[in-house]
Amino acid sequence: MKIAIDLGNRFVKAINEKGDRVMLRSVVAHGQHRSVFSLSRKQPASEESIQVTVKGQDYLVGKMAERFGLLPEYVFGRDRFDGEAAEVLIWTVLSMLVTDNEAVDLTLDYPYSQFHTVKGKLSSRLRGKSETIGRYKSEPVTVSIRSVSEYPQSLVAAYALAPSMPELFDTEKDGYIAVVDIGGDTTDVVVLETFGGDMIIHDEISGTITHGTRDLTQVIRRSLETQTGDIMDTDLADRVLHHGSMYYGGKDWDLSREVEQAKNDLATVLKSCISDLWGTRQNRVRTTIFVGGGAMILESELQGFHPNQVIAHDAQWKNAEGCLMADSNKSETVRQRESERESVQHKNAETRDQSVEKENNQPNSTSNTLLASASEPNKQEQQETAALANDETPLPSNPPREGKNIDTGSEVDTSARVPGRFREGASAWR
Numbered sequence: 001m002k003i004a005i006d007l008g009n010r011f012v013k014a015i016n017e018k019g020d021r022v023m024l025r026s027v028v029a030h031g032q033h034r035s036v037f038s039l040s041r042k043q044p045a046s047e048e049s050i051q052v053t054v055k056g057q058d059y060l061v062g063k064m065a066e067r068f069g070l071l072p073e074y075v076f077g078r079d080r081f082d083g084e085a086a087e088v089l090i091w092t093v094l095s096m097l098v099t100d101n102e103a104v105d106l107t108l109d110y111p112y113s114q115f116h117t118v119k120g121k122l123s124s125r126l127r128g129k130s131e132t133i134g135r136y137k138s139e140p141v142t143v144s145i146r147s148v149s150e151y152p153q154s155l156v157a158a159y160a161l162a163p164s165m166p167e168l169f170d171t172e173k174d175g176y177i178a179v180v181d182i183g184g185d186t187t188d189v190v191v192l193e194t195f196g197g198d199m200i201i202h203d204e205i206s207g208t209i210t211h212g213t214r215d216l217t218q219v220i221r222r223s224l225e226t227q228t229g230d231i232m233d234t235d236l237a238d239r240v241l242h243h244g245s246m247y248y249g250g251k252d253w254d255l256s257r258e259v260e261q262a263k264n265d266l267a268t269v270l271k272s273c274i275s276d277l278w279g280t281r282q283n284r285v286r287t288t289i290f291v292g293g294g295a296m297i298l299e300s301e302l303q304g305f306h307p308n309q310v311i312a313h314d315a316q317w318k319n320a321e322g323c324l325m326a327d328s329n330k331s332e333t334v335r336q337r338e339s340e341r342e343s344v345q346h347k348n349a350e351t352r353d354q355s356v357e358k359e360n361n362q363p364n365s366t367s368n369t370l371l372a373s374a375s376e377p378n379k380q381e382q383q384e385t386a387a388l389a390n391d392e393t394p395l396p397s398n399p400p401r402e403g404k405n406i407d408t409g410s411e412v413d414t415s416a417r418v419p420g421r422f423r424e425g426a427s428a429w430r
Contacts, residue, residue: 001098004107004323005090006153007081010184010213011293013320014093017328021317022093024050026184028085029065030058053134054091061092066235081110081122090126095133095141103146107323112181112188113208115152123148149327153319154181154188155201157291160322161312168287168310169199175286176202178306180274181319182294185212187270189277191285205281209273211266213294216241219262220255227253241297267301274305291318 002017007026014022050061060068094104106126110118130144158179162169169177171194181188187209191202221237228248240246244256275282288306293316295302302309312318 001102002105002107002324002327003094003097004109004320004327005093006109006317006320006323007086007089008183008293009186011316012089012093013317014097015317015320015324016097017324020097022096023316024062024089024093025066026085026089027062027065028088029060029068050092051136052088052092052095053140054088054131059088059092061089063235066233081118086122087125091131091133091143094143094145095135098141098143100139101142101144103144105147105149105327106145107149107151107327109151109153109156109319109323111183111186111208112152112154112190112206115150119150123150149323151323151326152188152190153183154179154190154291156322156326157181157312157318158190158192158199158289158322159326160318161289161291163325164313165289165310168289170194171199173286176281176284178285178288180270180288180290180292180295182270182290182292182298183212184214184293186210187212187273187292187294189274191278193284202281205278207277209270209277211269211273213241213266213297215266215269216259216262216297219265220258223255223258223262224248263298263301267298267305270298271302271305291315 004015006013010026012024012026050064052059052061059065090106090108094106098104108123126145127148128145130142132140132142134140158169158177161179173194175193177192177199179190179192181190188207189209190206192199193202217234217237220240221232221234224232224237224240224246236246236248240255241259241262244254244259246253246255278285285306286308288309289312290302290309291312295311295315299311302311314321
């Protein structure tokens with residue numbers, strides 16, 4: 001089963017090859033399992049009441065962790081892929097998308113500017129592992145991770161966008177295409193250009209901006225604390241962000257004005273940071289495509305940023321969808337390489353058989369020498385076989401380039417480290 005997981009700062013999104021989807025808050029906490037029931041006499045919504053047992057430990061996940069967990073661990077920041085929370089989230093969503101004892105080909109994505117430094121760390125802890133996941137009111141599910149592939153966010157979103165927006169990714173047109181992924185903690189910007197029928201990456205005007213929708217909840221939370229005099233939790237601030245109101249202290253609070261102001265401020269900051277990143281080369285940007293959950297929240301506030309801009313449909317799912325598509329394409333290529341390797345091995349075997357047959361027709365005085373030479377492939381054959389055997393990843397990496405974090409000015413790696421570049425409207429990586 002192929003499954004792609006977009007492990008975001010605010011939400012984890014997962015999709016399997018059948019099209020089944022799961023989205024949870026990126027929060028994990030230790031806590032005692034609680035009884036849950038539904039007033040409608042139906043099973044409670046799975047995304048609202050996740051309680052799991054992973055590696056013998058009981059966890060609350062998502063909203064349950066926020067409300068009832070002991071010291072909830074939010075998957076924020078650059079090191080979010082190093083802690084146990086990331087693994088618990090991954091095993092949890094896998095258990096919701098597979099049947100018992102099913103092997104998984106997993107695909108993950110990482111922030112654009114962190115891809116090179118993060119790649120391989122989490123996957124090495126998951127590849128080849130098997131876990132039995134216990135879930136509240138469900139039978140335990142055993143999941144095995146057979147393989148793990150990794151891609152950079154935003155760029156892989158473009159992979160999902162190209163087939164559904166061919167008019168925007170027309171390689172015959174001049175100009176740049178920008179994909180802006182507004183996430184929970186950061187915003188990734190990737191700029192592509194058509195070049196000889198391919199799509200190449202402009203690393204020097206691509207990068208990561210350290211602002212996202214978490215800025216909104218922080219501003220709203222501070223506003224609530226100022227007005228009420230009480231400490232507010234993130235869950236309540238998030239509710240206010242989406243509904244514009246809350247009930248607290250015996251009355252209803254209308255906070256729609258504060259929410260709109262926070263959204264306008266964030267949109268202004270993002271527009272300014274992107275303009276600074278592009279400089280005068282923003283005049284070469286033909287189309288800007290916004291993806292990510294933040295693009296949906298800021299849809300109105302982003303209007304007017306670019307004369308030709310698009311908010312992608314189902315914007316928050318584009319990274320996960322792109323991962324699934326990229327991994328499917330990669331798997332076909334790997335199978336082709338395996339077929340080529342088997343062909344070389346078969347050719348070598350035929351050569352050895354012919355040598356043995358020829359040796360049998362020679363005088364006995366030389367038979368031992370000929371048998372010895374025929375039993376081993378020559379150096380050229382060994383090199384051909386080894387080259388194919390080692391070429392499991394048909395997607396070469398780009399050379400590193402250095403850039404700056406837009407807000408902090410700290411040195412970061414802004415190279416995509418993506419497996420090559422788009423070719424023929426994103427039908428294949430090269």
